[in-house]
Amino acid sequence: MLKTVNRVLLTLAGLVLLCLGGAVLAAGLNLSVPSWWPWSGPHDVLLSTARRTKWRGDSWWWPVVIAALAVIVLLALWWLLAQLRRARLSEVLVDSRDGDGARLRGRAVENVLAAEAESLPGVDRAAVRLTGRRTSPSARIGMALSAHSEPVSTLSGLTTGALAHARESAGLAELPAEVRLRAVKHRARRVS
CATH class of the missing domain: 3.30.70.1350 (Cation efflux protein, cytoplasmic domain)
Structure with missing residues (x-):
């Protein structure tokens, strides 16, 4: 079961990273990208100053960011420990x-x-x-x-x-x- 979960997660992560990286590379090389794509040229930035500072003043922003990052770190640690543990025959x-x-x-x-x-x-x-x-x-x-x-x-x-x-x-x-x-x-x- 662990092998199946690993393969599915790694495949999904690889596909997402490949698509995003390819699209950003295409925009950076000034190749044709779809009209709905947020970055259309080599001089566009991934996050504008307005988007980066939009919720900074709200009181909920930093606790949500810290909680989300903590959950991601805990899930990554759990996955790492699951890899290191040898399967015991039940x-x-x-x-x-x-x-x-x-x-x-x-x-x-x-x-x-x-x-x-x-x-x-x-x-x-x-x-x-x-x-x-x-x-x-x-x-x-x-x-x-x-x-x-x-x-x-x-x-x-x-x-x-x-x-x-x-x-x-x-x-x-x-x-x-x-x-x-x-x-x-x-x-x-x-x-x-």
């Missing part, structure tokens, strides 16, 4: 072999995967996020490893344990995963 579709299928909550699968990953030896914390489509999800797993852990055995245990259990229980042919390992920061021990 449900996973499980083939129950009866024609209907069942739905697992995405958060439930994430919590179970994280709990099983944290139970592995040497894993201090684990965070899981499901992305993709509900019929073919993929997992992004971040694990914080303690100082005594072995990354190879931890990754092997995650692959054969938690990921295999999640894949089998959801009836998925595959469950691709991106795993990021990092070490837990700890203080140096003093030797006396």
Whole structure:
């Protein structure tokens, strides 16, 4: 849905800017423009002095301008944050072999995967996020490893344990995963 909204908004903004820019460029180059167009030659200004100062003395003008600009800034920030946020999978579709299928909550699968990953030896914390489509999800797993852990055995245990259990229980042919390992920061021990 977000991709569709982005494409529609960007297309509309691009068309409006292209039309306005082309019309102003045509007027600036003294080409023929429609009779209703407000700028007809290279010496016309976009806003005359009378238009710029028309409502300056009214008490409602500046609050309306500031409110409109604040709304535009808030909408732009909301759109930017929506771009940066990765889509989290809300449900996973499980083939129950009866024609209907069942739905697992995405958060439930994430919590179970994280709990099983944290139970592995040497894993201090684990965070899981499901992305993709509900019929073919993929997992992004971040694990914080303690100082005594072995990354190879931890990754092997995650692959054969938690990921295999999640894949089998959801009836998925595959469950691709991106795993990021990092070490837990700890203080140096003093030797006396």
